[in-house]
Amino acid sequence: MAEFTMELNDEQKEVRDWLHGFAADVIRPAAAEWDEREETPWPVIQEAAKLGIYSLDFYAQQFFDPTGLGIPMTMEELFWGDAGIALSIVGTGLAAVGVLANGTEEQIGTWVPQMYGDANDVKVAAFCSSEPDAGSDVGAMRTRAVYDEAKDEWVLNGTKTWATNGGIANVHVVVAVVDPELGTKGHASFIVPPNTPGLSQGQKFKKHGIRASHTAEVVLENVRVPGHCLLGGKDKLDERLARARERAKTGGERVKNAAMATFEASRPAVGAMAVGTARAAYEEALEYAKTRSQFGRPIIDNQGVAFQLADMRTQIDAARLLVWRASWMATTGKKFENAEGSMSKLYASETAKKVTAQAIQILGGNGFTREYPVERMHRDAAIYTIFEGTSEIQRLVIARTLSGMPIR
Numbered sequence: 001m002a003e004f005t006m007e008l009n010d011e012q013k014e015v016r017d018w019l020h021g022f023a024a025d026v027i028r029p030a031a032a033e034w035d036e037r038e039e040t041p042w043p044v045i046q047e048a049a050k051l052g053i054y055s056l057d058f059y060a061q062q063f064f065d066p067t068g069l070g071i072p073m074t075m076e077e078l079f080w081g082d083a084g085i086a087l088s089i090v091g092t093g094l095a096a097v098g099v100l101a102n103g104t105e106e107q108i109g110t111w112v113p114q115m116y117g118d119a120n121d122v123k124v125a126a127f128c129s130s131e132p133d134a135g136s137d138v139g140a141m142r143t144r145a146v147y148d149e150a151k152d153e154w155v156l157n158g159t160k161t162w163a164t165n166g167g168i169a170n171v172h173v174v175v176a177v178v179d180p181e182l183g184t185k186g187h188a189s190f191i192v193p194p195n196t197p198g199l200s201q202g203q204k205f206k207k208h209g210i211r212a213s214h215t216a217e218v219v220l221e222n223v224r225v226p227g228h229c230l231l232g233g234k235d236k237l238d239e240r241l242a243r244a245r246e247r248a249k250t251g252g253e254r255v256k257n258a259a260m261a262t263f264e265a266s267r268p269a270v271g272a273m274a275v276g277t278a279r280a281a282y283e284e285a286l287e288y289a290k291t292r293s294q295f296g297r298p299i300i301d302n303q304g305v306a307f308q309l310a311d312m313r314t315q316i317d318a319a320r321l322l323v324w325r326a327s328w329m330a331t332t333g334k335k336f337e338n339a340e341g342s343m344s345k346l347y348a349s350e351t352a353k354k355v356t357a358q359a360i361q362i363l364g365g366n367g368f369t370r371e372y373p374v375e376r377m378h379r380d381a382a383i384y385t386i387f388e389g390t391s392e393i394q395r396l397v398i399a400r401t402l403s404g405m406p407i408r
């Protein structure tokens, strides 16, 4: 029986320190520039690829870390560097998880490497679920996938929005409706291979935060993809749809929705990103409070400031523990009986918003300027309570799970 420990092992500490070095030496110094440029920081992604930080191998290694802490540790360190640049580095992972969660071994082996490219020719990938009228309400999705049996092809039509790396990705993973009668149970995920005709980038959004990360609409006009691009394969889809139809008639075992499977797996990782941003802002605030003097003494000498820092650090540590618990549970095959994944994302994202706002307060006027990074961190932190399910949706998931009631 393994001894209980909350300590990272030596190998994990080594990886953490290596990532921290990259975040401190490469990401952080580039953060303000790419935030202003509002462009994908390709040179930084390339640098990460050269070092092996942007590669399928590295993420697979962290994903399969038997303790479950590999991915949260990675996210925390990279997002500590800068959220926008880090999302440009890890955004491909959401599409990769979409394939890992729903794809066959062959699909994983074929498509995930193409999502990353290699150090000499880096590529990114996009996961496209959200639509203008289907954000939290995934059931309102309209993008249709229709099977053309004669050609063994799927034909996709619709508009996706807010897709990270949308339109600039080598591989797009698109969630679409295959059976509108079944609501979210009638959805399936498809690979859209590189250079497929009919897929184009719509509007690129100008954003409040994480501005180095590309977010855009993806327009799908008669996009034809081969039958083997349906994640999981046709037989599995037909079985799943048959079970869903049966359940619709009789009630019975729940059938999992494809996009939801992706989100469940990725929520603790988003919590870890939020912990990284919160920790970065807290460290800036702590340092500033020790060095800034007013009334003849450092401002940290005042309980009004020191207690804020005490709360900030306590909440960050609590958030990390929830994230680690959820990641450990997911990796060791324990079911989220109490929506532990959602709890971790909810608490960590709300903590990041609160802590970055407090950091601005502690830095006073300087905190409000772009001369200091907490201003950017505060803008960046706002995303965590929105994407991958808003805080309200996390609360719904938690409340429904705890109560067994259809809370609205």
Ligand SMILES: Cc1cc2nc3c(=O)[nH]c(=O)nc-3n(C[C@H](O)[C@H](O)[C@H](O)COP(=O)(O)OP(=O)(O)OC[C@H]3O[C@@H](n4cnc5c(N)ncnc54)[C@H](O)[C@@H]3O)c2cc1C
Pocket: 094, 126, 127, 128, 129, 130, 132, 134, 135, 136, 137, 161, 162, 163, 164, 165, 207, 210, 215, 383, 386, 387, 388, 389, 390, 391, 392, 393, 396, 408
């Ligand atoms: C920068 C960025 C990157 C993104 N990346 C991706 C991506 O890569 N792929 C992708 O598919 N999507 C992506 N998204 C989309 C993101 O997941 C959605 O924005 C999110 O799910 C919320 O949907 P919405 O914006 O339509 O908000 P809405 O669903 O319209 O919600 C608006 C408000 O109403 C509240 N609300 C809605 N329903 C309820 C309810 N039942 N009870 C209580 N409150 C409710 C929400 O909590 C929110 O406060 C991204 C978004 C952003 C901003």
